[in-house]
Amino acid sequence: MIDWLHWLNLAGVAVCAISGTLMAYQKRMDGFGVVVLASVTAIGGGTLRDMVLDLPVFWVADTDYLYTTLIAAFIPVVWLRISPRFPFHYLLIADAFGLALFNVVGIEKTLANDGGMAVAIAMGTITGVFGGLLRDVICREVPLVLSGELYAITCIVGGFAYALCYHLALATELCAIISLATTVVLRLAAMRWHWQLPVFHSETT
Amino acid sequence: MIDWLHWLNLAGVAVCAISGTLMAYQKRMDGFGVVVLASVTAIGGGTLRDMVLDLPVFWVADTDYLYTTLIAAFIPVVWLRISPRFPFHYLLIADAFGLALFNVVGIEKTLANDGGMAVAIAMGTITGVFGGLLRDVICREVPLVLSGELYAITCIVGGFAYALCYHLALATELCAIISLATTVVLRLAAMRWHWQLPVFHSETT
Amino acid sequence: MIDWLHWLNLAGVAVCAISGTLMAYQKRMDGFGVVVLASVTAIGGGTLRDMVLDLPVFWVADTDYLYTTLIAAFIPVVWLRISPRFPFHYLLIADAFGLALFNVVGIEKTLANDGGMAVAIAMGTITGVFGGLLRDVICREVPLVLSGELYAITCIVGGFAYALCYHLALATELCAIISLATTVVLRLAAMRWHWQLPVFHSETT
Numbered sequence: 328m329i330d331w332l333h334w335l336n337l338a339g340v341a342v343c344a345i346s347g348t349l350m351a352y353q354k355r356m357d358g359f360g361v362v363v364l365a366s367v368t369a370i371g372g373g374t375l376r377d378m379v380l381d382l383p384v385f386w387v388a389d390t391d392y393l394y395t396t397l398i399a400a401f402i403p404v405v406w407l408r409i410s411p412r413f414p415f416h417y418l419l420i421a422d423a424f425g426l427a428l429f430n431v432v433g434i435e436k437t438l439a440n441d442g443g444m445a446v447a448i449a450m451g452t453i454t455g456v457f458g459g460l461l462r463d464v465i466c467r468e469v470p471l472v473l474s475g476e477l478y479a480i481t482c483i484v485g486g487f488a489y490a491l492c493y494h495l496a497l498a499t500e501l502c503a504i505i506s507l508a509t510t511v512v513l514r515l516a517a518m519r520w521h522w523q524l525p526v527f528h529s530e531t532t
Numbered sequence: 533m534i535d536w537l538h539w540l541n542l543a544g545v546a547v548c549a550i551s552g553t554l555m556a557y558q559k560r561m562d563g564f565g566v567v568v569l570a571s572v573t574a575i576g577g578g579t580l581r582d583m584v585l586d587l588p589v590f591w592v593a594d595t596d597y598l599y600t601t602l603i604a605a606f607i608p609v610v611w612l613r614i615s616p617r618f619p620f621h622y623l624l625i626a627d628a629f630g631l632a633l634f635n636v637v638g639i640e641k642t643l644a645n646d647g648g649m650a651v652a653i654a655m656g657t658i659t660g661v662f663g664g665l666l667r668d669v670i671c672r673e674v675p676l677v678l679s680g681e682l683y684a685i686t687c688i689v690g691g692f693a694y695a696l697c698y699h700l701a702l703a704t705e706l707c708a709i710i711s712l713a714t715t716v717v718l719r720l721a722a723m724r725w726h727w728q729l730p731v732f733h734s735e736t737t
Numbered sequence: 738m739i740d741w742l743h744w745l746n747l748a749g750v751a752v753c754a755i756s757g758t759l760m761a762y763q764k765r766m767d768g769f770g771v772v773v774l775a776s777v778t779a780i781g782g783g784t785l786r787d788m789v790l791d792l793p794v795f796w797v798a799d800t801d802y803l804y805t806t807l808i809a810a811f812i813p814v815v816w817l818r819i820s821p822r823f824p825f826h827y828l829l830i831a832d833a834f835g836l837a838l839f840n841v842v843g844i845e846k847t848l849a850n851d852g853g854m855a856v857a858i859a860m861g862t863i864t865g866v867f868g869g870l871l872r873d874v875i876c877r878e879v880p881l882v883l884s885g886e887l888y889a890i891t892c893i894v895g896g897f898a899y900a901l902c903y904h905l906a907l908a909t910e911l912c913a914i915i916s917l918a919t920t921v922v923l924r925l926a927a928m929r930w931h932w933q934l935p936v937f938h939s940e941t942t
Contacts, residue, residue, distance in 0.1 A: 661773075
């Protein structure tokens with residue numbers, strides 16, 4: 328179980344590092360911009376989670392994450408030198424998986440360290456969303472999580488799915504898989520049909 | 533005393549959450565934008581304070597703060613659906629109280645954990661100001677604390693008032709009340725008469 | 738050795754505080770803008786480093802840093818009241834020294850607390866770069882580290898120089914001096930000849 332999470336976490340880190348590099352590409356940054364944006368996107372959320380929970384920060388404790396980030400950051404650099412086209416569409420799908428995975432990792436890490444379920448759901452969302460938020464703030468973009476389609480809400484719903492399974496006393500693996508699936512499906516559906524969650528009346532009302 | 537601070541702290545969190553929601557309203561964000569901005573404004577300053585002091589983060593240790601933030605965040609949502617007018621004027625007054633209160637909470641928490649007075653004044657200011665700073669940076673606004681009327685300076689003056697009372701060996705409650713009153717009065721006066729603190733000569737000199 | 742680093746660290750803090758104040762001057766901020774920007778630039782990087790490594794934050798443990806920041810922040814204020822001209826050229830050279838020094842401090846602090854070399858190089862870069870990154874984000878500038886000349890890359894190269902000396906079992910002082918010199922020379926050369934590190938093909942290719 329721990330190994331399974333570890334590998335999926337590495338995959339999430341790699342996907343987010345690639346998304347950071349692509350943002351640096353769109354902004355025409357230099358080599359260090361790539362490293363900064365890729366790192367911030369990939370490990371920013373988990374770093375904040377571990378600092379708030381007062382745990383050893385994951386990439387300090389296990390440098391695999393650092394190497395994964397750096398290697399993944401340069402995949403799009405090499406790719407874009409060979410071919411000018413990058414499969415952005417697949418990337419968004421992979422990003423949905425990364426979001427869902429970071430969410431589950433955040434929830435499980437909080438529960439394993441005696442945090443309550445409300446804190447765990449908040450931590451899952453922070454882990455999933457904060458890296459991308461930092462990336463957008465540094466690039467002076469309107470943060471995607473704030474104004475676009477359903478994004479972070481999918482983490483929260485995935486968190487509630489986890490809590491439900493947890494209170495039904497399902498196995499941890501099953502809780503994780505159901506939460507993952509809920510977040511991914513909801514996110515993909517939101518992308519496909521441009522779901523939004525308006526809470527204020529529009530000006531015309 | 534501890535209970536008294538706890539309730540006032542909850543009130544400060546609620547006021548800041550409401551101010552975050554109103555910013556999200558002005559920026560026409562969706563439901564999650566509301567949750568993010570309200571949370572960041574309400575608990576951002578205290579989170580940084582607790583991480584820097586290496587204490588358990590207050591909303592992880594006591595989930596009351598998390599629930600208060602979420603409930604307060606949706607007060608303006610419901611209010612604005614019923615009536616298009618929101619009492620912004622009262623909110624600014626409440627915000628001044630929130631600022632002063634976070635300041636005192638930051639000072640007392642630092643002193644209670646063996647920090648010196650200089651660190652305590654810095655922590656009080658961080659607790660009061662950092663949440664609003666994050667809110668403005670995420671929304672790509674010019675941070676209010678940097679360019680507007682006297683804002684964070686009122687925290688520092690309130691901190692010096694606390695330090696003065698403390699060195700006169702007054703009771704902790706009295707120190708807190710005098711510091712609170714100093715900050716609130718100074719902030720309200722600065723809003724009323726648009727006090728500023730220029731330190732550079734203007735271009736015309 | 739420790740004393741030597743302590744004094745150089747204070748010098749680095751002072752230089753960065755001055756650079757923060759000058760940014761506040763260019764943005765025509767008030768007195769608190771000066772304090773905020775100077776503090777963020779001077780102690781932001783080290784604060785993040787200490788929080789990630791879970792060490793006592795340096796300016797909480799030793800308030801000398803706090804006083805140094807405040808005093809240094811007001812040097813340009815006084816200077817600019819006396820003379821409208823500020824030696825910006827010397828400041829950039831001093832800034833290169835500050836960057837190199839923070840880099841070495843970050844590396845040594847990580848190694849002294851049982852971090853690996855990869856983490857140490859990352860921490861050196863974070864210590865050197867993060868304060869200026871925060872300053873630019875708060876001021877809504879395009880962060881210098883992301884789009885300008887070689888900047889953070891010089892920290893990474895300096896970190897590799899340190900690692901090389903370390904593996905050759907040179908004395909700690911020698912490692913520090915060689916790393917410092919590498920970063921400073923590279924940074925000054927990059928400023929002088931506008932070196933960049935493009936990684937993406939430009940549009941015309």
